[in-house]
Amino acid sequence: xxxxxxxxxxxxxxxxxxxxxxxxxxxxxxxxxxxxxxxxxxxxxxxxxxxxxxxxxxxxxxxxxxxxxxxxxxxxxxxxxxxxxxxxxxxxxxxxxxxxxxxxxxxxxxxxxxxxxxxxxxxxxxxxxxxxxxxxxxxxxxxxxxxxxxxxxxxxxxxxxxxxxxxxxxxxxxxxxxxxxxxxxxxxxxxxxxxxxxxxxxxxxxxxxxxxxxxxxxxxxxxxxxxxxxxxxxxxxxxxxxxxxxxxxxxxxxxxxxxxxxxxxxxxxxxxxxxxxxxxxxxxxxxxxxxxxxxxxxxxxxxxxxxxxxxxxxxxxxxxxxxxxxxxxxxxxxxxxxxxxxxxxxxxxxxxxxxxxxxxxxxxxxxxxxxxxxxxxxxxxxxxxxxxxxxxxxxxxxxxxxxxxxxxxxxxxxxxx
Numbered sequence: 001x002x003x004x005x006x007x008x009x010x011x012x013x014x015x016x017x018x019x020x021x022x023x024x025x026x027x028x029x030x031x032x033x034x035x036x037x038x039x040x041x042x043x044x045x046x047x048x049x050x051x052x053x054x055x056x057x058x059x060x061x062x063x064x065x066x067x068x069x070x071x072x073x074x075x076x077x078x079x080x081x082x083x084x085x086x087x088x089x090x091x092x093x094x095x096x097x098x099x100x101x102x103x104x105x106x107x108x109x110x111x112x113x114x115x116x117x118x119x120x121x122x123x124x125x126x127x128x129x130x131x132x133x134x135x136x137x138x139x140x141x142x143x144x145x146x147x148x149x150x151x152x153x154x155x156x157x158x159x160x161x162x163x164x165x166x167x168x169x170x171x172x173x174x175x176x177x178x179x180x181x182x183x184x185x186x187x188x189x190x191x192x193x194x195x196x197x198x199x200x201x202x203x204x205x206x207x208x209x210x211x212x213x214x215x216x217x218x219x220x221x222x223x224x225x226x227x228x229x230x231x232x233x234x235x236x237x238x239x240x241x242x243x244x245x246x247x248x249x250x251x252x253x254x255x256x257x258x259x260x261x262x263x264x265x266x267x268x269x270x271x272x273x274x275x276x277x278x279x280x281x282x283x284x285x286x287x288x289x290x291x292x293x294x295x296x297x298x299x300x301x302x303x304x305x306x307x308x309x310x311x312x313x314x315x316x317x318x319x320x321x322x323x324x325x326x327x328x329x330x331x332x333x334x335x336x337x338x339x340x341x342x343x344x345x346x347x348x349x350x351x352x353x354x355x356x357x358x359x360x361x362x363x364x365x366x367x368x369x370x371x372x373x374x375x376x377x378x379x380x381x382x383x384x385x386x387x388x389x390x391x392x393x394x395x396x397x398x399x400x401x402x403x404x405x406x407x408x409x410x411x412x413x414x415x416x417x
């Protein structure tokens with residue numbers, strides 16, 4: 001029997017409620033996925049879990065297993081080869097059992113949110129064969145230890161970032177290659193940025209610096225500088241000063257100065273008064289602090305607050321994290337989020353959510369707790385597609401100033417005093 005959402009039979013058929021022993025083999029585990037199952041099985045139910053850690057698995061769920069569930073839940077890690085199998089076996093009362101073999105990891109995406117495919121098995125002989133397979137790998141796997149957890153935790157952020165970047169890149173090229181999409185179907189007649197401006201940042205040019213490509217990038221830089229001239233006075237009134245890096249307000253035109261040596265986007269940025277900060281002896285570079293950025297890439301234009309990228313923004317991010325402990329500050333933060341337009345999102349620790357996804361200030365707090373300035377990006381913003389009326393030549397400056405007005409309230413709220 002084919003099952004699309006594993007959570008459905010697990011709950012509706014009371015599989016979890018009746019489970020006496022669970023055998024789970026999976027490529028990845030999340031805290032939410034683990035809690036989904038653990039909170040629904042009887043207290044005495046035993047669980048044996050096998051994973052390879054080949055897909056990002058939260059170190060925190062490993063720590064919880066180690067500290068809180070020894071004797072009831074055991075986890076072994078298969079390290080001899082890449083482990084991508086996903087198998088769920090549940091022993092039920094009266095010597096019955098059910099198994100599910102499929103694509104979903106032991107995460108909420110794998111169990112209920114993403115598009116997965118499972119096959120339900122009730123034949124006793126087939127289930128015994130699956131259990132024998134599980135035991136064969138489980139016994140040759142490495143037992144979970146505190147040392148293993150801490151070593152893995154050091155590598156986890158890089159794994160998670162790679163996975164997240166891969167998903168964002170897939171989303172971008174999917175949008176550009178979706179049925180019905182065509183650059184020719186977009187009217188650029190009255191647009192500020194033209195088709196060639198977006199294509200100057202296309203993937204097939206990202207690594208290269210030929211004279212022709214550099215001319216295209218130079219033309220785009222000129223447009224960004226002209227846009228800056230239209231909005232700079234307004235942003236200065238919001239106490240947002242231009243950020244100059246390498247003697248230019250526009251980001252570098254050379255791939256070697258960008259991540260992975262690929263130029264996929266260009267931007268202008270605004271933030272604190274660097275001269276004032278230098279006099280105070282507080283900073284050598286504005287990239288250490290929260291910025292308002294206007295970013296263009298091949299598929300969209302983004303207006304956002306970059307609270308910090310990996311290894312940057314420690315001062316403001318730590319200030320925000322400390323202040324969120326206060327109930328009133330959390331309420332103010334949620335109110336400011338609700339004041340943003342529809343379409344705004346927040347990125348924290350390689351997870352993106354709509355700003356209206358938080359019903360309470362505590363739910364927003366729980367989400368932002370995942371931030372770690374050492375490893376991750378923290379960003380709040382919204383995207384505009386090529387051809388959007390908000391980006392027309394006669395509206396784009398007003399659009400950016402209006403969105404900057406909204407974001408500046410959050411900017412002042414988040415930045416350290």
